[in-house]
Amino acid sequence: MPDIQKLKDTASQIRRDIIRMVTSAQSGHPGGSLSSTDIVTALFFSQMKHSPQNWDRSGKGNDMFFLSCGHESPLFYSALARSGYFPIKELGTFRKLGSRLQGHPATDTGLPGIYEASGSLGQGLSVAVGAALGKRLDGEKNYVYVLLGDGESEEGQVWEASEFASHHKVNNLIAITDWNGQQIDGTTTEVIGPDHLDQKWKAFGWNVLVVENGHDFNEILSSFKLAQELESKEEKPVMILMKTIMGKGVDFMEGTCKWHGKAPKPEEAEKALAQLKETLGDY
Numbered sequence: 169m170p171d172i173q174k175l176k177d178t179a180s181q182i183r184r185d186i187i188r189m190v191t192s193a194q195s196g197h198p199g200g201s202l203s204s205t206d207i208v209t210a211l212f213f214s215q216m217k218h219s220p221q222n223w224d225r226s227g228k229g230n231d232m233f234f235l236s237c238g239h240e241s242p243l244f245y246s247a248l249a250r251s252g253y254f255p256i257k258e259l260g261t262f263r264k265l266g267s268r269l270q271g272h273p274a275t276d277t278g279l280p281g282i283y284e285a286s287g288s289l290g291q292g293l294s295v296a297v298g299a300a301l302g303k304r305l306d307g308e309k310n311y312v313y314v315l316l317g318d319g320e321s322e323e324g325q326v327w328e329a330s331e332f333a334s335h336h337k338v339n340n341l342i343a344i345t346d347w348n349g350q351q352i353d354g355t356t357t358e359v360i361g362p363d364h365l366d367q368k369w370k371a372f373g374w375n376v377l378v379v380e381n382g383h384d385f386n387e388i389l390s391s392f393k394l395a396q397e398l399e400s401k402e403e404k405p406v407m408i409l410m411k412t413i414m415g416k417g418v419d420f421m422e423g424t425c426k427w428h429g430k431a432p433k434p435e436e437a438e439k440a441l442a443q444l445k446e447t448l449g450d451y
Contacts, residue, residue, distance in 0.1 A: 170214045175385045177447035178250065179209040183417045184444045185246035185259055185451065191437040193263035196271065199427035200317060201243035203348040203382075203412040210388045211313055212247045220252040223280050231310045232299050234284050236292020237317035237346070238272040239429070245269050248281040250448065259451045290323025292316060293343060297333045300341040300405075311396070315344050319351025322360055327372065330407075334373030337403035342395045343374075345407065346382070350414040350425040369407040375399075382410030418443055 182205050190196035212218070216231040223230065235244045242262065249256045254268075261267035268277040272287030284295045296314035303310055316326065333341060345365060349356050356363050369376045375398045379391050388410070395406040414428075415421030418440040432440060 170385070170389055172385050175206075175209055175213060177445070178213050179205050180417070180445045181448040181450075182209060182243065182246045182250065184441060184446060185250075186242040187418070187432065187437050187440045187444070188450065189242045189245070189259055189262040190431045191434060192260065194431045195263050196242055196431055197239040197429045198242070198418075198432070199350065199415045199421060199425065199429075200237060200346065200348070201240045202416050202418065202421065203414045204237075204240055204243055204315060204346045205416065206383045206385065207315065207344060207346065207388060207410055207412070208243055208247050210385055210392070212251050214385075214389060215392045216313065217310060218251075220280060223253065225275070225283055227283060227299060227303070227310075227312075228306070228308070229310070232283055232296075232303075232312045234292045234296045234299070234312070234314040235273060235286055236296075236314055237289065237320050238285075238287030238292075240315075240317075241269070241271060241273050241287075244273060244281075248279075249451075251281075253281040254279065256451045289317070289320040290325040293326055293329040293333075296341060296343070297329050297336075297338055300333075300338050301336065303340055304338070310340070312341050313344065314341070315346065317351070318345055318347045318349065318356050318363060318365060319359070321345060321363070321365065322351075322356075327368075330369065330372040330374065333405045338405045339399040339403050341405045342392070342399070343405065343407045345409050346412050347409045348412045348414040350423075350428065352425060352428045354425055365409055369409075373404065375402065375404045375406045377406065377408045379408060379410045382412035383416055
């Protein structure tokens, strides 16, 4: 059984890392990073079979994770460091000149855990589909996971990849959307109208699961289990739509797009950190 309290403690520490990294750099994207924190924590610290010790970009022998919404790099870097991929103290170099921790994940810096340079929105699903097909050709039983944003899902390439994955019955791929209803310029409904993501993914031939609380670890982990069960029975990929709150964990950041790409001032960071328990030790 997963240790839910340990996952909650890890998520709290990761949220602290996000706030401290973005504040120190005075640059970055805290809002989406905070809304996706519980999803990524559940993946890296409970769900995925992965090992920093035998990692390479081939992904052989490991479950693979792709962050399509690459602007959420503070979250990704914290999860990787806290999982043992590189020293935790390196988080302090985020967005600094010469750092391996660039504003968007890159492969040319040699940072372990990064399979794909991401941040050009809409591309991650295509790469994840290719990785999943590669594992199938190699006879591997591991899964490929990919995280998208709901605003990102306005990109046409997402739907080209979704149709391809359905047609080729890619049933070792589990996609997740952080469905927080916010994007850079406002709510998703203000920008492009009703999103109807559940209906869209079903229409493209995917099994769709909707998690009403994407911050509840029991719900998150249950959805992963159900996704695997569905994929073992049906030759379809699965999309899990996680309903979340933008800026989750910091009251003045919650539910607004204002913190999509805005760094808090030092005094604002202090207020944020006061709401987030230090559980594993700050870097």
